[in-house]
Structure formats: C-alpha cells, structure tokens
Amino acid sequence: MPTQANYAALDGLHTFPRLLFNHARTRPHSPAMREKYLGIWQTWTWSDVAERVRALACGLSELGFKRGDNLAIIGDNRPHLYMMMAAAQCLGGVPVPLYQDAVAAEMLFVLQDAGIRFAIVEDQEQVDKLLEVRDQLPNLEHIVYDDPRGMRHYNHPFLHDIHELMEMGRIHDRNHPDFINGEVEKGHYDDTSVMLYTSGTTGKPKGVCQTHAAFIAAAQGGVQVDRMGADGDILSYLPMAWVGDHLFSYAQALVAGFTINCPESGDTVMSDLREIGPTYYFAPPRVFESLLTSVMIRMEDAGKLKYKIFHHFMDVAKRCGADILDGKSVSLGNRLQYWLGNLMVYGPLRNVLGMSRIRVAYTAGAAIGPDLFKFYRSIGINLKQFYGQTETCAYVCMQPDSEIKFDSVGRPAPGVDIKIADNGEVLVKGPMLLKEYYKRPDATAESINADGYFLTGDAGFLDEDGHLKIIDRAKDVGKLANGAMFAPNYIENKLKFFQYVKEAVCFGANREQVCAFINIDMGAVGNWAERRGIAYAGYTDLACKPEVLELLRECIEQVNADLVHDTMMADSQVHRFLVLHKELDPDDDELTRTRKVRRNFVAEKYKVLIDALYEGKANQFIETEVKFEDGRRGKVSADLKIVDAKTFPIAKKAA
C-alpha cells in the first residue's frame, strides 16, 4: 500500500522532476509529448523534454524565480506549458494552473491570492488579459509567452518569449552545470508540487496545495488498477487547471511514462482523437452523449441494409457485449454473433469514434445515463467511472475491471480508506489528501476531522459489494417525514436520464411524500410532438399539452418502479408532479452559471406551486416575471395541471 511516509525509499524517485530526469536517463528516445504543428504531429522524446525543462528552469532562475515562488500557468494544453510546470518544480516552485477561458477579472482573485510574481501564458490573448489587470497585481514581475504571434509590437521589458527564456537558460546551464541537479536534489516529496484552485461554487476559490507524494501516490494507484504501461497515449485536452488533467496528463504520464498528445486547437479535438487513437481517454458524460447522438443520426441516413445490420448487431451487443467485456460466461452462439458484429459493426464504429486502441476510458463529473454507459461498454470500450475531488487528487474510488456498475463509482482505490459519517457524508483518508488550503488554515481545519479524514461534502453509501454510491451533496440530503433518507439530486438524476426531461427539482424534506417540478427538453419533446402531429405554439403551450403530461407520467412511473428496488430510496417515489410553464434559467437566478439548480431559491419563488402539489389541488394558476437576454422583462403565465403518478408498494414492508 502506498503511503506518504515510505516515498523516500522508492529509488529516490519521489518528486516529479526526479521522475522526469529518470525517464530521460532510462528511455531517452521514447516519445514523451506530441503536438500537431502545421498539420503534422511533432514528437518530443523524454530527453528532448528533459533538456527543455532544464533550460526553462535555468531561465526562470535567471529571472529571479526562487524556491517557494508560485508560477501562474494560463493557456490551452501545450507541451511548453507542461514543461514549464516541471521547470518550476525543479526549482522548488509551485505551478498554479488557471482556467484559460476565464476573463481577466475572474483570474484576478487567484493571481492575487497566490501572490503571483511569474506567469507563463500561451499567447497574445492571455498576455492581454494579464496586462488588463496588471495595475492590480503589484507583485507580477515577469510574463513569459509561448506563441509569439501578434506579439511583435509589445515591447514591455517584463514580457519574454519562451524561446528567449530557454536560450538564456541554456547559457546559464553551461556556466553552472551543477545548478539544476542541485536544485532537484533539494526537492522533497513533502513539498507542495502544485496548487489547484477549487471552482468556488461556495464562496471564494481556495488554493489546494498538493505535495509530490500525494499526486505520485494517486498516480501510482491509478496506474496499478488500470495496469497502464509506458507505451500508452493520452489526448490532453481538458483544462490544465482541472485536477483530472493534472492527474492524467501530468502525474500519471510521469509515473507510468506514457505519451501525452496535445490537440492542435480546441476545435480539432475530435479529428485529433481519431489520428492519435489514444489508449487512455477521459471525457465528461456530455461528450460521450454527443458522440453517440451523432452516430445515431448518421445511422438514420444510412441505407436499408446497413441500417438493418447495424441494429441487429447493436441488439447482440446489448445482450452480451458488456458481459464479454467483463469476462463473464456467455453462450457460444452469442459469442459467435458478437465476433461477427465486432468485425462488421463495433470495430469500424470504434475506429470512427477514435477509440480503436482504447484500453480504459473514464468519465466523471456528472451522472452518466445507464443506456449511454452500457452502449459504450457493449461495443467493447472499457468505459469506467471514478470519483474524487481536487482535495484528493481526483483519486478516491475507481471501478476495477469486471466489476462495473453504472450507478456506483467503484471500490476505494488502493491506499484509500473510506468511512460514511452518521449524516451520510463520505469521509476519505489516504496518502493523496491535500496538504492544506493556501493561506487558509481555518478552511484546512474545517475540512479535515480529528481522525485525519477529509470531509468530501458528498453523501453516499457503500453497497453490499463495497462499491461507493454517491447520491447527493450532503447539505442537500434531508429526511422524509417518516425518517427515510431523501436525496433530491439522486431522484432528479434518474429523471434527467430521460431525454424528454431537461431539468427536475424534487421536494420532500420533512414531508410525507416526494413531489417534483419538471422542465421538458424542448428539442426532444418538440420532436416527439411533431411526429405525432401535436401542434404547439411554444414552450409554455407544449408543456401544458395533456399528451406531454402523459409522456412524463410514464417516465416518472418508470423511475418509481426503479426506486422501489432501492433499499434506501424506496420511500422517495414521486407521488405528484407538474411541468413548469417556463424553463429554469440562470438569467432568472434559478440556475447557477454552471447550470445547477438553486434549490432554495426555486422553492421560494414557486411556493404557491409547491403548496398546490401538497394540498392535492388538480391545477394551479401562476404568473412569473422573466428576464430576456437583452435585459427586457416580460411575464409568463399558465394554469398548470398537477398530475398524480403511480407509486409501487415497497416490497420489504409488504413482506
């Protein structure tokens, strides 16, 4: 079991710079990074990377970068930015990646909080952002940029081209050949290796300080579970400031020694994916969903024969594909059919998706629909989920091969200890825990309890096989009047898996039964209505159609049928619901900017509807003010019907 303490013993390879130079020594000619430049993939070997990192580190030191300094990193996933990360670590500094699409004002807090003196940015756009807020950053001394395009007319003395910095560093390195080795030797596994800021949905962002030991432990655990080797490829396209990218593209790449591939631009990710054919891939559920949708739409346009073959073999895959992947026993007939299907459909399909070589694909960040999850697994793509947060190096639970359940996030990862608190909150302990929140001892103390467990803020439980199921944010979990657990998000996610349901809000805390507001998905339901010849004039009109209400009643009853088998959630079946007359909108403060429901606000705003749900009324009139995008205001009103849904008797209680 990896723990923090025994890192000193592991061949002395207990910091990222040491790992890097070790790769450069032991396998100098293996590819370390690739980037597409002028339409052609360019490769840097480990020795190329090590040479550049050395030069960059020396250059940074020439500029005055010292042990303990923080280096802001702002830009898309570029090899030079990853190298800069390692260069800062060589000198005992701390890289602080920022979300590159944030506007200057949003970056300001982090830049000030981290006391940034040095920044490496990708291009002119990011330079401009920093210049915009420079007068509020008295500490900022130097900005290095990677892409010189458009920078010709910038002659501020504190701006440096990265190649200039490298040249400066090479001269320094020649004059002081032992300098960098000495600096790397001084590095300790207990030093902060990186600082990643939390998104700050609750209050100001906090800088999470992670040590070399923590990230190396997390990376080693993941490499061990998924048996990743040095011959792998990963496409690095998610923001560098996100903990997952740091784990996959930096920590695991350095631990396992596989190759990271940087896409040409954000718009080319899909074609780059096909060209690289990564062995290891991460994407949020919505990416997998849109890939599947595009496949299905194209199949609709295919010829009759192809259409038939596709659907025949997709049925075969549905029947036995996932079991074959899990190594379960499958009849010979099914195996033969699947083999044929693989030849004719699944193989070519995987190729089109850029997933021919995938050994492991991960998704996380949001709930993934069971059908979506099963689709990918059934065509032979080993799609799995994991669970973790910035404070735990994104490493708490992973689904081991052959033990995949779509509604759990898997078993505790190697070296991780999980406990469920009395209020249902998931508590985590292990070598990957944060060192501290930067300059926030108060927050650090709050988040780690006396026994050394980190409080995740998520509510969950361990099922009979020891898999962790996350049900909701702990603060949202309540109890029904009869004392049973009520986790609104869990039910809402089940509802949202239906394509017709865009948003759902469930109520039930301290009440007898659960009731729900539904937002229909205008695209899916509109399409459904058109195919049935149901005319409608807009969202409100469509939402009030009796046929639509009937459609949603069926969805809800399916969820109820599903919930009744759930030991902890059987009491949370949805008894009554209504379809809201307007879409919940961030402009009306009903959703956050990241499109999460602001539950309390919605409950207050639509109190009259909630009352109607619980008073047993059959309908309720409501008028709501809405804000349009251009700032105008208007009113939407409707007489909403309230629908009763069938619930199922709970088996245990009946027995």
Add this chain to the structure above:
Amino acid sequence: MSKKIGDVILDLQNISLRFGGVKALTDISFDVREHEIRSIIGPNGAGKSSMLNVINGVYHPQEGRIFWHGNERKKMEPHMAAQQNIARTFQNIALFKGMSVLDNIMTGRITKMKSNFIEHALWFGRAKNEELEHRKKVEEVIDFLEIQHIRKTPVGRLPYGLQKRVELGRALAAEPSMLLFDEPMAGMNVEEKQDMCRFILDVNDQFGTTIVLIEHDMGVVMDISDRVVVLDYGKKIGDGLPDDVKNNEDVIRAYLGAGH
C-alpha cells in the same frame, strides 16, 4: 502600434472607364502606398468594383495612366497581376465548392509551381518536393487564419463567414505584396465581421501586405483604414484620412442625401 508606410507603389492618374455610353469611372486619380490599408468606399453603383478591376487588369480604362512601382503599366491581363504579386478576393465567393479547404488554398500557390502537368500527375521528381514545400506554406496560412478544424472539409459545406476566410486564405497563399478585397464583410454577422477585420489587420501587420479594400460598411472602413477614397457616380468626391473623409460634406451628402 507603429507602422511604416512606404513610398507610392501604385499610382492611378486620370482614369476614365466607359462601357459603351455608360461612364463607369470619370477622371479618377489616387495612389496607394506600400504597407498601407487603402479603402475605396461609395454608394451602390459608384464604380468601386470597376476601380478594383482596373487595378487588377480585368478592365482596361480608355483614358489615364497607371504606374506600378514607378513604371507605367501597359495593357495588363489578370494573370499578369497575379504574377506581379497582386492577389484578390471576390464579392461573390469564387471557391471550388467540392474541393477541401486545403486544396482550395493550394490553388493559390499555382503561380509559384514550376513543375509541369505530367510531373504533377505522376507525382514524380521535383513535383513531389515542390508539393511538400507548398503544403507547408498552405499549413502556415491555415494556422494563421485559425481554420485547422476545417482543413479537410469540402468548402461547400461551410458557413458563409468561413468560406470568406478560406477565400482570404487562397489569396494569402500566393504571398501577395498587394491584396485586393472586394467587400470582404458583405453579408456577414457582427462576429464574422470582427474576425475578418482582425485578419485584415493581422495580414497587414505581420506580412506588411499592402491592402486595397472596397467596403460598404462605413464603420468598419473608418476603423481599419489608413486612407480612404470616396467615389460617387464614377467620380472621386473625397480622399484622405478616415477622419477627414468622415467630415467631408460631399461624402455626407452622397451617403445620407442619396438615401444610403
């Protein structure tokens, strides 16, 4: 931003152009300096496109003289303009719709290719090396215009704004010293216009390309031009810095009085 505007490279003196009895241009004189952005504006039918076609050698004025780098230009055909490093874009997009973006831009390199048709067809000898070299230039243009994601997409499938950008790409691939734009922003939405403006300024700034631009949208012209010529009914009614032109009474009358 400091920019070096050089000497006069194109000097048009007393140009008159007639189509039968129709006077398209009457006694027009103006010049273009190296590295500047020179705009020609005017209401519909003012003779802007005719002017551009005169510069490009498509039309031959009955009267007047044209000096290119100090030498008087005799009768010139469009392909000679291309050889003299003058490239242009068209008001109505004139791309090969069925070909990919990459291939379309490659056609801009055609005047630079030395190998002959048979060598190309067999992809043999110097044709091979030449293509690799040209491909590199084309990729630089693709990178410059930020259209990597549509490299292999047939042009006909692209939205209008992107097609315009591809057309600019083809013109740029010829590495022109002078670039003629015929209403590059016509029919674009605000965002596409902004992008196009940025690319025009970038081309001018990075490659030092002299730019002659016809445009309808006064706002755009005034923002990016170094000097502006105003035409109305085939006559020149104004010439100078954007601010001077904006306050010129004849110009105001032509634009506002004529109902534009």
